[in-house]
Amino acid sequence: MERRIWVLGHTNPDTDAICSALVYAAFKREMGFSDIQAGRVGQINRETAFVLNYFGVEPPPLIADVYARVADMLEGKEVISCHPETTLQEAGKLMRQHQVKTLPVVDQQGRLLGLFTIGDVAHHLLVELGLEDLAGNVGRAREILAAPVSTLMKTEGLVTFVDDDLVDHVKQVMLETRFRNYPVVDEQNHLLGMIARYDLLALRRKRVILVDHNERAQAVPGIEQAEILEIIDHHRLGDVQTGEPLYFRCEPVGSTCTIIGKIYREQGKEPSPLNAGLLCAGILSDTVLFKSPTCTHVDVTICREMATLAGLKIESFGYSMFEAGSALAERPAKEILKEDFKEFRLGNLKVGIGQVEAMATSGLEDVKKALLQEMEKIAEEESYDLVLMMLTDIIREGTELLVTGRAAKIVEEAFGQEVRNNRVFLQGVMSRKKQVVPPLARLAAFH
Numbered sequence: 501m502e503r504r505i506w507v508l509g510h511t512n513p514d515t516d517a518i519c520s521a522l523v524y525a526a527f528k529r530e531m532g533f534s535d536i537q538a539g540r541v542g543q544i545n546r547e548t549a550f551v552l553n554y555f556g557v558e559p560p561p562l563i564a565d566v567y568a569r570v571a572d573m574l575e576g577k578e579v580i581s582c583h584p585e586t587t588l589q590e591a592g593k594l595m596r597q598h599q600v601k602t603l604p605v606v607d608q609q610g611r612l613l614g615l616f617t618i619g620d621v622a623h624h625l626l627v628e629l630g631l632e633d634l635a636g637n638v639g640r641a642r643e644i645l646a647a648p649v650s651t652l653m654k655t656e657g658l659v660t661f662v663d664d665d666l667v668d669h670v671k672q673v674m675l676e677t678r679f680r681n682y683p684v685v686d687e688q689n690h691l692l693g694m695i696a697r698y699d700l701l702a703l704r705r706k707r708v709i710l711v712d713h714n715e716r717a718q719a720v721p722g723i724e725q726a727e728i729l730e731i732i733d734h735h736r737l738g739d740v741q742t743g744e745p746l747y748f749r750c751e752p753v754g755s756t757c758t759i760i761g762k763i764y765r766e767q768g769k770e771p772s773p774l775n776a777g778l779l780c781a782g783i784l785s786d787t788v789l790f791k792s793p794t795c796t797h798v799d800v801t802i803c804r805e806m807a808t809l810a811g812l813k814i815e816s817f818g819y820s821m822f823e824a825g826s827a828l829a830e831r832p833a834k835e836i837l838k839e840d841f842k843e844f845r846l847g848n849l850k851v852g853i854g855q856v857e858a859m860a861t862s863g864l865e866d867v868k869k870a871l872l873q874e875m876e877k878i879a880e881e882e883s884y885d886l887v888l889m890m891l892t893d894i895i896r897e898g899t900e901l902l903v904t905g906r907a908a909k910i911v912e913e914a915f916g917q918e919v920r921n922n923r924v925f926l927q928g929v930m931s932r933k934k935q936v937v938p939p940l941a942r943l944a945a946f947h
């Protein structure tokens with residue numbers, strides 16, 4: 501059986517991360533991989549929820565981490581056990597047959613009762629018969645071996661593991677206890693198998709493909725213990741390290757979904773209408789309806805192709821998507837601020853920048869006041885020098901920037917505009933990473 505591969509986007513997932521994972525997993529299945537699934541590393545945001553709902557797709561399962569766990573050590577292992585009434589002789593036969601030196605003893609429901617080792621039998625025979633009689637008194641030996649396992653099994657001081665335990669914990673315990681074998685049970689004490697020290701060496705790591713990120717800080721927890729088979733991304737080169745060679749594809753286009761669309765094309769294949777629609781959504785989301793400076797002609801071409809395949813009207817679909825995603829008037833300010841909030845170290849300044857894209861951001865006075873209050877609170881509580889909130893207006897093609905923090909002056913210098921009433925409208929500014937962070941970073945170097 502093939503081992504499962506997870507296709508995972510970044511933590512705090514956006515529409516591109518979710519859609520590229522879903523469609524790339526589908527592509528790999530079309531290419532003949534049988535057990536490959538998309539997962540999500542965090543909550544689905546409102547915009548993505550709208551997209552999934554629009555296409556009638558279930559959100560991928562939540563993958564909280566990819567740490568190696570005891571369950572991974574049991575993979576492919578047979579469970580061998582006996583019951584308390586099993587005779588010593590039968591138990592010995594079972595042990596020879598399966599070449600094990602320890603047998604777990606379970607009740608009728610499969611719950612662990614105790615352990616029984618070949619050493620226990622030997623010791624018992626020796627004590628009962630003495631060294632001289634051991635070979636000579638076969639009749640007596642038979643009698644002894646007809647006793648049930650329950651008379652010899654060890655029930656006290658057992659060291660057991662649960663299938664969910666981390667392998668790091670197992671290593672530690674094995675070092676401290678030095679038994680030959682350890683039973684693994686589930687939460688209800690049902691026996692799941694036995695593990696030994698050598699299983700640590702043979703441990704098979706979880707297999708993942710990363711999409712839409714290549715930085716450890718943005719990856720699923722435990723990524724350092726997983727095997728990364730591929731990375732498909734459109735960001736700067738990050739710091740993910742791998743132990744083995746891999747397929748790594750990073751292109752400076754507007755979205756990862758664009759690259760997935762290209763991959764289909766290169767293979768002379770077409771995604772299904774559903775998958776084409778998902779790719780379309782990912783591209784429109786990341787490029788803010790082609791208006792972001794990160795958008796390239798490749799994004800536009802692939803997105804149009806996908807829209808045709810999906811029978812989707814780009815404009816109206818995109819508008820509804822951003823409308824559903826922002827829902828500025830309906831949500832608590834804290835939620836709007838935190839949904840896409842990133843921290844930056846610029847020079848000596850600790851800067852936090854949130855962003856929300858909406859069809860229109862004018863008016864909404866109450867929302868902006870509430871946002872500023874939240875921003876001041878965060879600046880205070882988490883000692884930010886500067887907290888910014890980008891209200892990116894898709895129709896006006898610009899960003900209303902809300903500004904708080906003791907280093908607020910730097911914003912005026914960076915953009916050459918006056919900040920009035922904690923806000924400034926920056927015409928043409930759509931991208932945090934390309935248009936807001938760089939001018940701030942240049943100035944912050946002198947602060």
Ligand SMILES: [Mn+2]
Pocket residue numbers: 516517712734754755756786
């Ligand atoms: Mn992306």
